[in-house]
Amino acid sequence: MADHSHDHDHDHGHEHGHGHGHNHPHDPIEVPDGAGHYELMVHAVKELLIEKGVITADDIRKTLEFMDTRTPALGAKVVARAWTDPAFKKRLLEDGTKAVGEMGIGMGDAELIVVENTPEVHNVIVCTLCSCYPRTVLGLPPDWYKSRNYRSRVVAEPRAVLREFGTTVPDSVTLRVHDSNADMRYLVLPMRPPGTEGWSAERLAGIVTRDCMVGVSLPKADVKAAA
Amino acid sequence: MSARFKPGDRVRIGDHNPPGHRRVPVYARGREGTIERICGEFANPEELAYGFDGLPKRPLYRVRIKQTDIWPEYKGSANDLLELEIYEHWLEPA
Amino acid sequence: MRRPNDIGGMPAGPVNPAGHEIEPWERLITALVSTVGPAAKKITTIDEFRRAREDLDKEFYDSLTYFELWAEGFVNLMEEKGVLKRSEVEARMAALRSRP
Numbered sequence: 001m002a003d004h005s006h007d008h009d010h011d012h013g014h015e016h017g018h019g020h021g022h023n024h025p026h027d028p029i030e031v032p033d034g035a036g037h038y039e040l041m042v043h044a045v046k047e048l049l050i051e052k053g054v055i056t057a058d059d060i061r062k063t064l065e066f067m068d069t070r071t072p073a074l075g076a077k078v079v080a081r082a083w084t085d086p087a088f089k090k091r092l093l094e095d096g097t098k099a100v101g102e103m104g105i106g107m108g109d110a111e112l113i114v115v116e117n118t119p120e121v122h123n124v125i126v127c128t129l130c131s132c133y134p135r136t137v138l139g140l141p142p143d144w145y146k147s148r149n150y151r152s153r154v155v156a157e158p159r160a161v162l163r164e165f166g167t168t169v170p171d172s173v174t175l176r177v178h179d180s181n182a183d184m185r186y187l188v189l190p191m192r193p194p195g196t197e198g199w200s201a202e203r204l205a206g207i208v209t210r211d212c213m214v215g216v217s218l219p220k221a222d223v224k225a226a227a
Numbered sequence: 228m229s230a231r232f233k234p235g236d237r238v239r240i241g242d243h244n245p246p247g248h249r250r251v252p253v254y255a256r257g258r259e260g261t262i263e264r265i266c267g268e269f270a271n272p273e274e275l276a277y278g279f280d281g282l283p284k285r286p287l288y289r290v291r292i293k294q295t296d297i298w299p300e301y302k303g304s305a306n307d308l309l310e311l312e313i314y315e316h317w318l319e320p321a
Numbered sequence: 322m323r324r325p326n327d328i329g330g331m332p333a334g335p336v337n338p339a340g341h342e343i344e345p346w347e348r349l350i351t352a353l354v355s356t357v358g359p360a361a362k363k364i365t366t367i368d369e370f371r372r373a374r375e376d377l378d379k380e381f382y383d384s385l386t387y388f389e390l391w392a393e394g395f396v397n398l399m400e401e402k403g404v405l406k407r408s409e410v411e412a413r414m415a416a417l418r419s420r421p
Binding site: 042126140 | 352
């Protein structure tokens with residue numbers, strides 16, 4: 001691997017001088033004290049868009065409220081249902097958009113393709129060109145998914161990247177990388193792990209992590225997904 | 228929908244290098260692969276990106292490429308695959 | 322010709338699985354883009370927004386974090402659409418900075 005001028009991805013909020021250090025949640029509509037350059041820019045743009053009648057504060061709040069409803073727990077429910085309902089799983093693999101639509105999850109202008117991990121095949125998702133991600137199913141993508149390092153390397157050396165997540169895919173398993181570069185969005189349907197026999201869908205959903213629905217991790221019976 | 232290709236067809240992704248907004252990554256240009264599925268018909272993002280309507284809609288395909296056909300020093304299984312979405316106007320029969 | 326976002330297969334460093342908790346202003350720019358765009362007002366397409374980001378000068382592009390890139394691309398696109406001017410944004414930023 002050639003030398004790269006950044007030894008880590010600087011997609012973190014802390015590097016830009018405004019570290020105000022307090023923890024109380026801001027109403028995103030208010031400008032906090034000590035706001036940094038880009039924070040000011042975004043608030044300036046918001047105010048101007050409202051003043052010019054392009055959007056209203058209410059429009060913004062509605063969008064933020066919708067965003068709040070999108071979390072990996074939605075995807076986990078889809079996976080758990082596929083694990084416990086073979087007819088649903090079949091529909092999910094045939095037409096992901098329609099199947100998640102049954103569960104009240106809309107895909108907007110995009111379409112969902114669900115790819116299944118098997119003992120012979122492991123799937124992993126990336127968007128090398130930007131950060132396309134099934135947001136209505138999983139919420140906002142994590143920093144690493146949007147990072148230069150992930151997007152550059154997972155297409156060319158997926159097993160090395162997966163090892164950095166603590167996941168080893170043996171050479172006997174075919175690794176499929178899906179580059180989400182157009183109108184499709186992807187969800188990995190992981191294999192149901194051992195030690196979960198007889199579990200309810202609700203209990204199963206509790207171990208389906210976001211990372212395993214992107215394909216960089218595998219679910220485990222004793223590892224709970226973040227709340 | 229009149230799609231030029233069907234699943235299983237061998238295709239070659241164009242080796243064009245036009246300026247502007249494209250959704251064919253450089254690593255995929257000029258590569259040969261197999262049509263994995265037809266995704267449907269969609270407006271052309273290369274036109275939408277500049278405020279045009281991108282019509283007519285055209286077929287979008289998933290193309291499956293062997294990793295060893297892309298990366299000269301690929302480390303991993305010879306069966307490993309990379310799959311991405313390519314619009315019909317970027318594809319020719321291989 | 323490789324635009325600054327077209328990085329699949331380029332040499333790069335290790336992936337850091339940790340992330341940062343999204344800041345309110347980052348959620349806000351995400352909401353603004355979505356509201357002005359395909360989710361609500363449909364004044365822009367997602368394609369135009371991607372293109373506006375990619376049009377940024379490569380050195381500048383590479384220096385920005387993900388959401389800084391969104392802010393810059395969005396301002397340029399809004400100016401392109403005649404919705405606002407960058408000079409207005411800068412003036413408002415100065416006013417906000419000095420607002421008590």
